Amino acid sequence: xxxxxxxxxxxxxxxxxxxxxxxxxxxxxxxxxxxxxxxxxxxxxxxxxxxxxxxxxxxxxxxxxxxxxxxxxxxxxxxxxxxxxxxxxxxxxxxxxxxxxxxxxxxxxxxxxxxxxxxxxxxxxxxxxxxxxxxxxxxxxxxxxxxxxxxxxxxxxxxxxxxxxxxxxxxxxxxxxxxxxxxxxxxxxxxxxxxxxxxxxxxxxxxxxxxxxxxxxxxx
Amino acid sequence: xxxxxxxxxxxxxxxxxxxxxxxxxxxxxxxxxxxxxxxxxxxxxxxxxxxxxxxxxxxxxxxxxxxxxxxxxxxxxxxxxxxxxxxxxxxxxxxxxxxxxxxxxxxxxxxxxxxxxxxxxxxxxxxxxxxxxxxxxxxxxxxxxxxxxxxxxxxxxxxxxxxxxxxxxxxxxxxxxxxxxxxxxxxxxxxxxxxxxxxxxxxxxxxxxxxxxxxxxxxxxxxxxxxxxxxxxxxxxxxxxxxxxxxxxxxxxxxxxxxxxxxxxxxxxxxxxxxxxxxxxxxxxxxxxxxxxxxxxxxxxxxxxxxxxxxxxxxxxxxxxxxxxxxxxxxxxxxxxxxxxxxxxxxxxxxxxxxxxxxxxxxxxxxxxxxxxxxxxxxxxxxxxxxxxxxxxxxxxxxxxxxxxxxxxxxxxxxxxxxxxxxxxxxxxxxxxxxxxxxxxxxxxxxxxxxxxxxxxxxxxxxxxxxxxxxxxxxxxxxxxxx
Numbered sequence: 001x002x003x004x005x006x007x008x009x010x011x012x013x014x015x016x017x018x019x020x021x022x023x024x025x026x027x028x029x030x031x032x033x034x035x036x037x038x039x040x041x042x043x044x045x046x047x048x049x050x051x052x053x054x055x056x057x058x059x060x061x062x063x064x065x066x067x068x069x070x071x072x073x074x075x076x077x078x079x080x081x082x083x084x085x086x087x088x089x090x091x092x093x094x095x096x097x098x099x100x101x102x103x104x105x106x107x108x109x110x111x112x113x114x115x116x117x118x119x120x121x122x123x124x125x126x127x128x129x130x131x132x133x134x135x136x137x138x139x140x141x142x143x144x145x146x147x148x149x150x151x152x153x154x155x156x157x158x159x160x161x162x163x164x165x166x167x168x169x170x171x172x173x174x175x176x177x178x179x180x181x182x183x184x185x186x187x188x189x190x191x192x193x194x195x196x197x198x199x200x201x202x203x204x205x206x207x208x209x210x211x212x213x214x215x216x217x218x219x220x
Numbered sequence: 221x222x223x224x225x226x227x228x229x230x231x232x233x234x235x236x237x238x239x240x241x242x243x244x245x246x247x248x249x250x251x252x253x254x255x256x257x258x259x260x261x262x263x264x265x266x267x268x269x270x271x272x273x274x275x276x277x278x279x280x281x282x283x284x285x286x287x288x289x290x291x292x293x294x295x296x297x298x299x300x301x302x303x304x305x306x307x308x309x310x311x312x313x314x315x316x317x318x319x320x321x322x323x324x325x326x327x328x329x330x331x332x333x334x335x336x337x338x339x340x341x342x343x344x345x346x347x348x349x350x351x352x353x354x355x356x357x358x359x360x361x362x363x364x365x366x367x368x369x370x371x372x373x374x375x376x377x378x379x380x381x382x383x384x385x386x387x388x389x390x391x392x393x394x395x396x397x398x399x400x401x402x403x404x405x406x407x408x409x410x411x412x413x414x415x416x417x418x419x420x421x422x423x424x425x426x427x428x429x430x431x432x433x434x435x436x437x438x439x440x441x442x443x444x445x446x447x448x449x450x451x452x453x454x455x456x457x458x459x460x461x462x463x464x465x466x467x468x469x470x471x472x473x474x475x476x477x478x479x480x481x482x483x484x485x486x487x488x489x490x491x492x493x494x495x496x497x498x499x500x501x502x503x504x505x506x507x508x509x510x511x512x513x514x515x516x517x518x519x520x521x522x523x524x525x526x527x528x529x530x531x532x533x534x535x536x537x538x539x540x541x542x543x544x545x546x547x548x549x550x551x552x553x554x555x556x557x558x559x560x561x562x563x564x565x566x567x568x569x570x571x572x573x574x575x576x577x578x579x580x581x582x583x584x585x586x587x588x589x590x591x592x593x594x595x596x597x598x599x600x601x602x603x604x605x606x607x608x609x610x611x612x613x614x615x616x617x618x619x620x621x622x623x624x625x626x627x628x629x630x631x632x633x634x635x636x637x638x639x640x641x642x643x644x645x646x647x648x649x650x651x652x653x654x655x656x657x658x659x660x661x662x663x664x665x666x667x668x669x670x671x672x673x674x675x676x677x678x679x680x681x682x683x684x685x686x687x688x689x690x691x692x693x694x695x696x697x698x699x700x701x702x703x
Binding site for chain 2: 118119126141150174191
């Protein structure tokens with residue numbers, strides 16, 4: 001007989017896996033971003049719940065970071081980038097939806113089998129949390145592999161990172177969780193700025209690079 | 221010896237971070253380039269003083285032991301010589317207009333933050349803090365690889381970023397799993413992340429979980445070491461960034477990631493029920509060596525060539541540590557030090573050469589020993605060293621790796637020797653075309669600083685001829701630590 005606390009955290013972590021799977025079949029950038037915002041929202045709920053049941057107030061900070069930064073600021077920023085670059089209509093998965101979904105299910109099964117086997121004597125809450133977290137990580141990797149567009153690769157990376165935060169909060173009493181989530185947020189902010197520069201450069205490339213080449217003599 | 225007002229560990233961390241703030245604020249490149257050198261020298265001197273000052277006892281965050289002191293001193297030394305090289309290199313970049321003064325301020329500040337990140341990774345006793353430090357060092361190098369803002373540079377930075385981030389994410393998952401494995405024994409909280417405490421009690425950890433954790437750590441940090449199937453970011457990042465950064469990437473950052481792996485290897489070795497990391501490391505090391513050796517033949521870009529050579533040498537080092545045992549570990553450590561010194565010296569030479577010639581294409585560079593004798597012969601000595609010819613230091617470490625392998629696993633030794641010969645052939649082939657023959661390309665005199673390059677080469681030569689006894693004893697002790 002499980003307690004209510006267990007059931008709720010189980011539901012939230014399972015919900016994250018489900019949303020990760022949903023990400024796999026989004027073929028429009030806007031909808032992918034919306035699904036990602038939902039992912040981050042569920043993550044922040046899950047972290048807040050862990051903070052409550054573990055009685056670990058510092059985890060609330062992580063939950064707030066996830067909510068504000070990943071569920072609101074980053075999706076909005078990416079929305080604007082997509083709009084400015086005019087790539088919102090792109091259908092850009094490199095692999096078809098069917099095979100991707102099958103691979104996704106395979107990865108979930110793999111991580112459940114692996115994690116539940118090796119953590120047989122951990123406490124059940126942390127154990128299932130870890131199994132779900134690994135699924136989210138692997139599904140994030142799958143999103144990154146099957147997409148060609150830089151923006152959706154970043155979305156894949158961020159969902160991967162959500163899985164890591166889930167694992168870190170599930171590992172009861174782990175220190176440095178807040179610091180790690182801050183470090184990751186900085187990383188992601190840099191990535192988003194990076195895409196911006198990268199994509200802008202890609203569009204206005206011809207002008208700039210030829211100017212540079214004239215300037216310093218041909219390079220290659 | 222104990223000085224009341226001087227803590228070298230704090231100095232090693234504080235000097236870079238404070239000078240980074242200062243360098244970001246100050247205008248004028250002559251001043252900042254010199255300040256960069258001074259700050260790096262100060263960091264190096266305080267790292268050296270770690271040898272004589274009494275070490276702090278391992279705390280929850282900081283640890284100084286025989287293993288990492290070698291790496292800290294090597295790191296700060298190469299950081300210092302690279303800052304000298306960087307001062308003359310960057311002056312030229314400014315003249316040709318590839319960099320503007322604003323980027324230069326950014327560059328110098330980032331250089332010091334990178335040194336801070338790497339030093340922090342070395343001194344940290346906390347596996348979470350170590351992860352954060354490695355991430356910081358990665359981030360700063362990403363920004364510097366993309367500093368020229370050309371299409372190729374941005375693409376290289378992007379690739380490095382994505383692959384590096386995935387690697388670092390996997391390493392974090394591994395770190396969390398180590399904490400989970402330790403929790404039943406160590407209890408909750410701080411202690412479960414402190415490396416020295418973990419090693420003490422590792423025998424009682426859950427072996428299965430530890431095994432899975434190591435696989436993640438190996439893939440994660442292995443990406444940053446540049447091991448073969450995960451190496452894709454490395455040649456691009458080395459080829460497109462400023463050359464001082466290529467020098468520290470090859471000479472230092474790869475060591476940082478490898479150092480993190482070694483710490484976890486020691487942890488695993490302390491648990492009798494877990495898998496031996498050896499075979500995994502041996503396989504990946506050999507694959508990297510053979511793969512990179514073949515790739516060397518087809519390089520047309522001189523910086524890319526030496527980037528692949530870094531993959532090759534990292535393969536040899538990982539192989540040596542994977543074999544384990546006092547002799548192979550000793551050889552691995554020696555090889556790591558020799559490789560850092562030699563490879564950064566080569567990049568110093570290559571940096572000036574590509575600036576003079578205005579190209580990185582191997583086919584457009586000819587007869588360097590005629591037009592630029594100092595640079596040309598410096599490069600010749602460097603490549604001879606990196607190819608593993610006697611009497612230079614790398615010959616000695618490679619010889620030790622090969623002979624210890626022959627004693628224990630003759631079959632593996634054959635594969636190893638095959639890879640070494642293959643790489644040797646490729647490097648000599650390229651060297652003869654670049655260094656000798658009819659000169660080609662610009663013959664403008666080099667405005668170069670030769671001191672860092674020749675200092676490194678002299679050290680490598682010295683180590684090849686005679687290793688001082690205290691150093692040997694020290695390395696033997698560390699090799700025993702590594703198990």
